[in-house]
Amino acid sequence: MTMLEPEIGEFESKDIREHVNRLLRDLGWPEPPIKLEEARAIQKLDLTYYSKTDLNLLDEIAHKTKLAGATILGTARKMTEVVEKAGLRGLLLLKENDKKIFIDDEVVQLKRRFLIAHEISHDLLPWHRSLLMGDNEHTLNPGCHQMMEAEANYTARKLIFHGDLFQREALDCKFSWNSIKALKHRYGNTYTTTLWHMVCERDPDHPAFGLIGKHPYHSDIGSRKSNSNVAYFPRSKAFRERFSHVSSEDLFNVISTYASRNKKGPIGETELILTDLNGESCVFYMYSFSNGYDLLTFGYFLELHKSLVGFEG
Structure with a gap:
């Protein structure tokens, strides 16, 4: 669970x-x-x-x-x-x-x-x-x-992220794996805690989520007694409020569509559309990385999905 x-x-x-x-x-x-x-x-x-x-x-x-x-x-x-x-x-x-x-x-x-x-x-x-x-x-x-x-x-x-200092510095850089890596080294913490804090504290009003758990192709990565595909599911305040119906299992299924079979390092990335509670279609970017112990994934809101409407001449 x-x-x-x-x-x-x-x-x-x-x-x-x-x-x-x-x-x-x-x-x-x-x-x-x-x-x-x-x-x-x-x-x-x-x-x-x-x-x-x-x-x-x-x-x-x-x-x-x-x-x-x-x-x-x-x-x-x-x-x-x-x-x-x-x-x-x-x-x-x-x-x-x-x-x-x-x-x-x-x-x-x-x-x-x-x-x-x-x-x-x-x-x-x-x-x-x-x-x-x-x-x-x-x-x-x-x-x-x-x-x-x-x-x-x-x-x-x-x-361990120095109060509000992390938020100020995280907002000055792009939400990316390279930023997470740089902030990990600056604050001396793990990839997991840095990803978690990036998701929840960089901008609580911006929809973002994290997934910490299994690798779709390697059972020894992310395995726990609970046997859940996702062990932890940190979410920003905005994601909790607007996308409370989206489950960790829903998002893990998305990972399975793009993940490579690499055991360590970058595993894959994609864009997907999630519908919020107001019925708006939202484009999210997802990225996954394996540290050899867990598969670490983050996702954040990019923009509202632009529907194309055609007219016959």
Whole structure:
């Protein structure tokens, strides 16, 4: 099943941006890429990498950590089961005078950056700290937990892309793979997070979408337990509002019509027509690239489709 993040409210988004800007200000408005160790130092957050085979460390986590707001009281073996079943790659331990981020040491180096930023974000947002540190015996309902994760993801992206700086720089360049590549290197993040941020934050009022998932011809690229063709489907605000009826599977089927059999690098491009909720035919450009792990695709609105009307003489 394709993962769609819950929409974050306008008030919460504004609050998140203010907290990120405050942290960036405390860091002295540094040039990209941001050094997360300096952000952790300001937040007084320690960092530890854990192994699923380290039962002593898992025992410590199991007795001190909260998962989705509920205290985990199991044994180290139970914690191992929780980590495996939930697919957890990062955890935040919040206790008075003891704040630690735990990151799975099996996560590749490039992906650790976003995970660390995600856990910093939980600590940065006061309402997250309140929920995670409270002596609440009731487990957070799934909807609340999903929203917290979406807010932490949004905060993490705003942090590692330097608040509003990314948007200003992205608007100065064409929406293209070369721009995504250049911005990836400038901000020190992955292709996946850069594509996601480009789609959602470059111009929220311009219809754009991203697809992160399988390669039509190589089952080992983009394969996940869910077995969905598309794992993630980021969309700009305008695309969500005008093209909410367009599914990730619809767009994956389009990819299948133009994708090459290359395993890495450019996979193909096309133009297609999507009809919005007002019945207007819109021309979109789509481009796909494989990084060897996932197929990454973006699409953005070009123009309204011009219908040709013929007249007989």
